[in-house]
Amino acid sequence: MQHFDWSDLAPLLALIHVLGLIAACHAILNTRTSQGAIAWAVSLATMPYLTLVPYLFLGRSKFAGYVDARRLRNETLRERAHAPERAAPPPSSSWPAYEFDPRAIRTFVQLGAMPLVPGNSVRTLVNGEATFAAILDAIEHARSYVIVQFFIVRADALGNLLKDALVACAARGVRAFFLYDSIGCFDLPSSYTAALSAGGVTVHPFATRRLFVNRFQLNFRNHRKIVVVDGERAFVGGHNVGVEYLGAKPPLSPWRDTHIEVRGPAVANIQFVFTEDWYWATQRLPDCEPPPQKPHDDGMFCLVMPTGPADRQETCSLFFVEAINAARKRLWITTPYLVPDEAVFAALRLAVLRGVDVRIMIPARRDHYVVFEASTLYAFDAIRAGIRIFRYKPGFLHQKVVLIDDVAAAIGSANLDNRSFRLNFEIMVLTVHRGFAAEVEAMLLRDFDDTVEIDRGEYRRAPALRKITMHLARLFSPIL
CATH class of the missing domain: 3.30.870.10 (Endonuclease Chain A)
Structure with a gap:
């Protein structure tokens, strides 16, 4: 009986490592963000057996x-x-939700190339x-x-x-x-x-x-x-x-x-x-x-915000940043995936510092293992920054809702993650109207009744192996 000689695999293993290094160089040159470039380059250089094929499908962040x-x-x-046609927002005296920052509306109009329309x-x-x-x-x-x-x-x-x-x-x-x-x-x-x-x-x-x-x-x-x-x-x-x-x-x-x-x-x-x-x-x-x-x-004012990777700017990320910056009293967000970029996370932290009630509702159940683990680590960082995080218990939470103060709410398809920010085509509809904001508030309050607020202990009580898994998962946050 002929025994298998592992040395026969040496040329194949060497080829995989060479291809991994070539792909790492490609990632450094072509990935849109420095975080993504580092994540791909390190993983391709050190673990090409696991990451070379995924990079073929997921690695191209710039096309x-x-x-x-x-x-x-x-x-x-x-x-x-x-x-x-783009249009400037109407005079604040002519619309009922005049407390919403007109400068934010002007930013949204320019960002999405869509007007704010009444009626x-x-x-x-x-x-x-x-x-x-x-x-x-x-x-x-x-x-x-x-x-x-x-x-x-x-x-x-x-x-x-x-x-x-x-x-x-x-x-x-x-x-x-x-x-x-x-x-x-x-x-x-x-x-x-x-x-x-x-x-x-x-x-x-x-x-x-x-x-x-x-x-x-x-x-x-x-x-x-x-x-x-x-x-x-x-x-x-x-x-x-x-x-x-x-x-x-x-x-x-x-x-x-x-x-x-x-x-x-x-x-x-x-x-x-x-x-x-x-x-x-x-x-x-x-x-x-x-x-x-x-x-x-x-009489509701609506602004349609289409976003996508072909935009001249990172429209989706900037939309969330401006929506967060517009909040003065309250900012409630529901999202199935909490993998924010640095700009959005910084805006959330600043909102807490200026006294805004910032709450984020995320699922207690997972549909994607890697995203869930990365989201758990981001939730821990958010809690340390004073952001309140709630897990929805009855079933999987998939809604994408942003409630701003008592005057505006955005609902659509965009998640709070880099895939929505930079890799997917999304649409959000911002409605500026006290009555609609109250309707969304009542809906979210019912949801909050079915949540549990988490603290730092969720991460600290996790086994060491799971903590390592969370940190490894976060390495892939630029493509999650």
Whole structure:
């Protein structure tokens, strides 16, 4: 019997180490942040067996060709389509929530290239049943067109309901557009999209390259969730399409998430965000110009904030920094993942120092092990800085909500992590209105009743091995 000679593996091991060093040099030259460059370079140089393959999929934080092409397409689109015009915020005496800093509004307007528009009506949709009941009802009553965009779509009971609703729309002459992320929906069977296409729905995947789905590029994903019906109703929030979002996936159930329904002039701005994505993916404009909308009596001011890796600035991170800086009395944030960058974490610490009630609600259950461990360590650092951290106990917390004082709330798809800040396309809708802020406050107070506030002991009582795991997980925070 011939014994295996480990020396036979020496050339292969040497090759892996050489490739690891080459990849480390590539990371130093191409990763957007110094933290990310250090994390990748150290891990590739010391642990190439574990990190070389993940770097192939996750390591490219800078994709210059894509960014340039995307910007060019967006500029072309704004010349061809009806793009929202920037506008200065109205005089403080003319809007009810005049306490909100007008300078912050001007910053948001410039940052997102979207105006603050009055005359909207916004309502919260708490959890999956309320969200999809409202979405499916709107689609059922559509008269002209329906736009659907999600990061994840499952071919399960809920996904089939959506598919049947869209096919029924097309059958009665309603134009239906369906955009899905090619990586988020990697397990969506081709039969699902084929059935949509056969039923008259215009279907297309979103990919970093238009000509083919780039399976080796897990960054730059389209994490937005947008539904628009007839240009009159828009839905934005944290839900994707799958039964787990209805709470049917133990052990994460019951799933806690929030969507909003928007009516009024802001719907056209939400639709334009979809139009940009559709134009990139298809090189065509969707045939669905939103009609003019009359202002609603609710009088809510809304600002749509689209963010993404093709922006000239790190729009999502700067949005959170400015929202935190605008808080004077209270800042409550809910997020499934707490992996902030230095700018956001510094803004949170400064808010505490100026006397703001800063609270962050995060899950007690995990859906991604590495992110959860990194979040736990960031939570410990936040507590030491005076930020109050709460863990939601009943099920997995997935909602993305920011409540600022008593006058404004932002709800959408962006998490408090670097993937949302720099690697994903996201959308948030900031609503400035005391009544809506009170509605969001009441919702969050109910959630806080189901939380436990954590202290420094959660980290200090952790076994030594888990502490090491937390610190190792945080090394990958630039791509989490």
